[in-house]
Amino acid sequence: MPDRTVIVGDIHGCLEELRALLGDLRFESGRDRLVSVGDLVGKGPDGAGVVRFMREGGHEAVLGNHDEKLLRWRAGETKKPLSDTHAAHAAAMTDADWAWLEALPLYLEIPELDVLVVHAGVVPGVPIRKQRREDLLLMRSLRPDGTASPRLGDGRLWGSRYQGPPRVVFGHDAITGLQRWPHAIGLDTGCCYGGHLSALVLPENRVAQRRAFATHAAAAQGPLRLCPKAELSSTEPRPIVWGRLENGRPREVLVLATPAGEPRAYVNVCMHLPVPLDGGSRQFMNLAKTHLMCGTHGALYRLEDGYCTEGPCEGSTLEALPIWIDDDGWVVLD
Ligand code: FES
Ligand SMILES: [Mn+2]
CATH class of the missing domain: 3.60.21.10 (Metallo-dependent phosphatases)
Known part of the structure; x- marks a missing residue:
């Protein structure tokens, strides 16, 4: 022993x-x-x-x-x-x-x-x-x-x-x-x-x-299990506060499904000016519910890849976070 x-x-x-x-x-x-x-x-x-x-x-x-x-x-x-x-x-x-x-x-x-x-x-x-x-x-x-x-x-x-x-x-x-x-x-x-x-x-x-001799990893959480995939919507993005922005402020992530049903997660910050897309209104999409929309100057972002198709930041892309489906069908954010 x-x-x-x-x-x-x-x-x-x-x-x-x-x-x-x-x-x-x-x-x-x-x-x-x-x-x-x-x-x-x-x-x-x-x-x-x-x-x-x-x-x-x-x-x-x-x-x-x-x-x-x-x-x-x-x-x-x-x-x-x-x-x-x-x-x-x-x-x-x-x-x-x-x-x-x-x-x-x-x-x-x-x-x-x-x-x-x-x-x-x-x-x-x-x-x-x-x-x-x-x-x-x-x-x-x-x-x-x-x-x-x-x-x-x-x-x-x-x-x-x-x-x-x-x-x-x-x-x-x-x-x-x-x-x-x-x-x-x-x-x-x-x-x-x-x-x-x-x-x-x-x-x-x-x-x-x-x-610890240093802070080796960002103080992010481990993987976050969100919800069953079937609960994601392509017309009502789900806002989730998860992790921190570079400036130390809480980061909000919009989790949604594409029209084809694939899960996506985008940081809720416009690529034109660093403001939340909804500006606090909790309206994240255009009226036709086809794109994410920045309420400040109307930039439209594709659900599939976060690409800005119209607006002052046209050609840029929302920051996407890795997301995947666990074996039990739950959506996991990493
Ligand atoms: S701040 Fe979003 S389009 Fe200008
Ligand atoms: Mn562990």
Whole structure:
């Protein structure tokens, strides 16, 4: 049995912070055991370096949703293009790194400490072998009916309802941050966003933290699951506040369907002057409902591609955000 087991929260490519944290702890390979809650890659500077560090050190991890995203992309299971950081991490990985990532389990039991490690969470009362894969990878809260939701605000944080045993150690929720529940502890403290890298040190049962050396990723949220595709309309764009504009102000996104039924998401800022298309009126389209329209000087934008066909900014294009349909038919904004 190792002297200490160190379970570290979402690393997201923050290799330098990981090294520093282990240095603070005087971590010794061979004597101590290092386990990651997953999400080794994406967002931060060096996901491939983190994978290599874990692999070469003989350390352990469970699979996170961002790790899975790379694997699915590599296997050709998703049409959605990778973000720039994910693509850079994927490009820097060796065959040995891929093989190691592919072999990661969805959960890790450490019976001698009465601990279960998962990436996102578990549904209380359901044995670990019966948990759904997507819940283990994505859940954050429990709806009133007890089912898992990947979102915050759909109900209670799942850890608040979990009775144990075993004690569950998890990550995935940088928005909530450090979570200490009687039988669960959440360790994602947003290192890649300029927060902290956190680790639970057992059996001491203390949390060690290292402040991020930099803000590596924009403080955007993870993917936002919006609604079933069928609920999108080509005549009534749905305004959603999501993320921030470059000037730090909240960003509004108009989500709609093209006449052919394809989902699109455009930032609600005119290409002529930086004002919202509707100018506060909540009328985003022309009267004929064929185009998005800027109410200030009447610029018309095509639904298909955001291209301005008429008006002072003719020839420019609305800023589009990546959007795709999840396996369950939901529209996801990334
Ligand atoms: S500000 Fe939108 S068309 Fe002029
Ligand atoms: Mn995650």
